[in-house]
Amino acid sequence: MSNQLIDIVIDALEGIKGKDIVALDVSDLTDVMDHIVVASGTSNRQVKALADNVVEEAKKAGFRPIGIEGMDTSEWVLVDYGDIVVHVMLPATREFYDLEKLWSMRPDNLKASGREE
Numbered sequence: 786m787s788n789q790l791i792d793i794v795i796d797a798l799e800g801i802k803g804k805d806i807v808a809l810d811v812s813d814l815t816d817v818m819d820h821i822v823v824a825s826g827t828s829n830r831q832v833k834a835l836a837d838n839v840v841e842e843a844k845k846a847g848f849r850p851i852g853i854e855g856m857d858t859s860e861w862v863l864v865d866y867g868d869i870v871v872h873v874m875l876p877a878t879r880e881f882y883d884l885e886k887l888w889s890m891r892p893d894n895l896k897a898s899g900r901e902e
Contacts, residue, residue, distance in 0.1 A: 797842035836862035
């Protein structure tokens, strides 16, 4: 199910020109979700359109989101499918929060960099 939904999400994002689409497997880092998909839109309007398209395309395949956050400002829209969480952001917001780096950090990375206390 997860791989099918990831494919649907990525196709929906690519379908209306989402930028820098990244899918991360975070199943070994948290029990809350298995995958994160992150993409950028060039404007608030496109961020909203990208998130809307994800919801519509997933709905056609029988997937319903648990929740959607951020549609009011559309700087960062989160679409929660339980095992998969989709983040669509403006580039500046994405750069500031750097979710890819955050969710790629492993305890071993912290030890190697000397940042673990």
